[in-house]
Amino acid sequence: MSVAEVFAKAKADERGALIGYLPAGFPTVDESVELLKALVDGGCDMLEVGVPYSDPVIDGPTVAGATDVALRAGTRLRDVFSVVERVTAAGCPAVVMTYFNPVLRYGVDAFARDLANAGGLGMITPDLIPEEADEWLAASEAHGLDRIFLVAPSSSEERIAKTVAACRGFVYAASTMGVTGARDTVASAAPALVARTRAHTDLPIGVGLGVRSREQAAEVAGFADGVIVGSAFVTAAAQGPARVRALAADLAAGVRDR
Amino acid sequence: MTSIVPTSKASDGIRTPSGHEPDERGHFGRYGGRFVPEALIAALDELSVVYDKIRGDREFLDELDRLHRDYTGRPSPLTDAWKLGEHAGGARILLKREDLNHTGSHKINNVLGQALLTKRMGKTRVIAETGAGQHGVATATACALLDLECVIYMGEVDTERQALNVARMRLLGATVIPVKTGSRTLKDAINEALRDWVTNVDTTHYVLGTVAGPHPFPTMVRDFHRIIGLEAREQVLDRVGRLPDAVAACVGGGSNAIGIFHAFLDDPSVRLVGFEPGGEGVATGRHGATLSEGSPGALHGALSYLLQDEDGQTKESYSISAGLDYPGVGPEHALLKDLGRATYEPVTDAEAMEAFALLSRTEGIIPAIESAHAVAGALRLGRELGPDAVILVNLSGRGDKDVDTAARWFGMIGEGESAAEASGTRIAEGSPAGPSDEAAGSLAGPSDEAAGSLAAPSDGTAGGHE
Structure with missing residues (x-):
């Protein structure tokens, strides 16, 4: 299933898509595969496989702590591809979320090639803007991968237009100004950002940063096409796959409550 | 009559283009640019616009020159x-x-410029990273002078080896936050400052202390220096x-x-x-x-x-x-x-x-x-x-x-002792610590010879530490 099909299916069901994030290699490579599968078993429509990075400047303590655990456990880039391969082989659609330097170092084209070979559908790039992405634009074309850039509440209309024009698959709307982490309330900026973004594109829009409860998932699914959940799953992962599956089920109910 | 040298003023560095400018998106050859979250782009764009504006603003330039003359003490000899x-x-x-x-240190050249820019942008809060504490002290100083709230991120390891500068920043009214992630040094202090900035960018300017970071920092900080x-x-x-x-x-x-x-x-x-x-x-x-x-x-x-x-x-x-x-x-x-x-x-x-x-x-x-x-x-x-x-x-x-680091290196004080505590100790009595045997020994000798032996040509990479 492609990213477009994942969103089309959710839309046909008149609900939001649920996208779950966990880092590859957290707490170990094998356990991360089980945890990612548990996301899908619980009801996630798509996986976002995190690439552990030494300097995660847009992540709060929860995700940064988890990726640090993965790195200390010896997780390598080649393990990320193997995780993607194992979850996609199990039938879970997956994209990766990665800071750009590991991709640069690996070689942008080689990274895209190996990601595509592993069954990955695309890449979310939180510290890459389209203006710096020439190599990735070319590599994603060459290897048939989707490109998910971010828009933010501070983005101007001009920048939103430029960013969505470079996207393929979906657009990631970072709903708050800040780092990743679960929050008690959905940021008030999110609906406005989604509305502004919609004016510039027909692509599905996923909203991330802060969702942790069924009620929040329902609220976000009311105005966005996809609900992206990360930190809450990382926290749940400490209690094992069953807890992750239960949270995913709860949130999956939420995206159907809208 | 000859003119008094130097005639250059601090504002010359920003007013007159150097002839070695990056492209409009901040690339020096293939390097530079902006590898940051989208959330920061608006603030970086604003900074670029305001910086360009003040380069031709007589009032701003005069204020910068006045501060560097009367406060920094420029020109430096x-x-x-x-x-x-x-x-x-x-x-x-x-x-x-x-x-x-x-x-x-030189850090004040950049900090006064960026603090004045912060006022121009109508922001009230300043954050900065610091390694040795010199940039943090300079930033805390400029914030005290210009009535800006100041938060300094400093790796926990650095707060220990540069404790004196931590005290200076606090005396100047700044909040110093020890960063406990990663290697707990300058790199991690920058990560933490970036996280703060992306969260508080509406009110806050990040006074980056070096010629790194996203455009326009490498150009702007360079010009101030x-x-x-x-x-x-x-x-x-x-x-x-x-x-x-x-x-x-x-x-x-x-x-x-x-x-x-x-x-x-x-x-x-x-x-x-x-x-x-x-x-x-x-x-x-x-x-x-x-x-x-x-x-x-x-x-x-x-x-x-x-x-x-x-x-x-x-x-x-x-x-x-x-x-x-x-x-x-x-x-x-x-x-x-x-x-x-x-x-x-x-x-x-x-x-x-x-x-x-x-x-x-x-x-x-x-x-x-x-x-x-x-x-x-x-x-x-x-x-x-x-x-x-x-x-x-x-x-x-x-x-x-x-002084503490050096006194320890040269074996003038023992572990856990501070230079101040050991100030009564004669240098010759300092117990030479392992890695610095030679240096400590020669420092303790007659000063002429000491200078001579300290200056012995080194072989490049090998030192007393190996």
Whole structure:
């Protein structure tokens, strides 16, 4: 299933898509595969496989702590591809979320090639803007991968237009100004950002940063096409796959409550 | 009547384009640019616009010049280090005395400019990272002067080795937040500052302390520091009657180096040499010699050289000098290296500390350990170039903050003791600690001989630490 099909299916069901994030290699490579599968078993429509990075400047303590655990456990880039391969082989659609330097170092084209070979559908790039992405634009074309850039509440209309024009698959709307982490309330900026973004594109829009409860998932699914959940799953992962599956089920109910 | 030299003013560095500008998106060749979250782009765009505006704003420029004259104490002097030169093959060594600026280093050049810009943007809160604490102290100072709220992020390791500067920042009214993630040094302090900035960008300006980071920081910070080279070039011409043969500066992020190099970029006869922290020797892997040993990559918002493993994970750097202990470097240095216009060499902890002691003994100037790397480099250059050489050194900071580290290195005090507690101890009684046997021994001897033995030509990378 492609990213477009994942969103089309959710839309046909008149609900939001649920996208779950966990880092590859957290707490170990094998356990991360089980945890990612548990996301899908619980009801996630798509996986976002995190690439552990030494300097995660847009992540709060929860995700940064988890990726640090993965790195200390010896997780390598080649393990990320193997995780993607194992979850996609199990039938879970997956994209990766990665800071750009590991991709640069690996070689942008080689990274895209190996990601595509592993069954990955695309890449979310939180510290890459389209203006710096020439190599990735070319590599994603060459290897048939989707490109998910971010828009933010501070983005101007001009920048939103430029960013969505470079996207393929979906657009990631970072709903708050800040780092990743679960929050008690959905940021008030999110609906406005989604509305502004919609004016510039027909692509599905996923909203991330802060969702942790069924009620929040329902609220976000009311105005966005996809609900992206990360930190809450990382926290749940400490209690094992069953807890992750239960949270995913709860949130999956939420995206159907809208 | 001759005119009083130097005639350059701080505002000249920002008012007059240098002729070595990046492209409009901040690329120096392939380096630089903006590798940051989209959420920060609006703030960076605003900063670029406001910075461009003030470059032609007479009122802003006059205020900057007034502050640097009456508050910083610019121009900084040029000092002939005659006795030091005797230990450098007889070369004439000239020290650009940025250590005499208010707050004790070159950092104030940039900070006053950015603090004034913060006011212009209507922001009320300033954050900054600091390694050795010099940039943090300068930022806290400017915030006290200009009524801005100030929060400084500093790696926990650095708060310990630079405790004096932590106290200074707090006395100046700043909040100092020890950063406990990663290697707990400068790199992690920048990560934490970026996280704060992305969260509070509406009210907050990030006063980045070096010529790294996303555009426009590498250009803007450079321009605020260009006054170092503009003054020094005039002063050397006036004093010596010709350009120097070489310019030496230490390079961590690279702000003091770019500040002094820039005035000489178009003088092909002038060798520009940056001295990076070689730590315990580059062969040991315990160093911060980013340009000498690193490879291109993106860190903290810009593409440049960095120390990284084969997966692109940042390697931890090491240096005795907190201000140079950084695995990245400014993008314009990356370009200058590739072009061959500047060269970069490592200087070990041991070489730097030897130069630290030598400058203290011969000239009565205690340098910052950062700047001691440049002094060590000048000794190396002098021995290579010979007695007719004129070498300009950017003495970027003073060593008050480093007295504890130095006293420990030279075995003047024991573990767990502070320099102040041990002040009654005669140097000769200090128990020479293992790694610094030689240095401590020679320091304890008759001073003439001590200077002589300290100045013995080093073999380049090996030091007493090995």
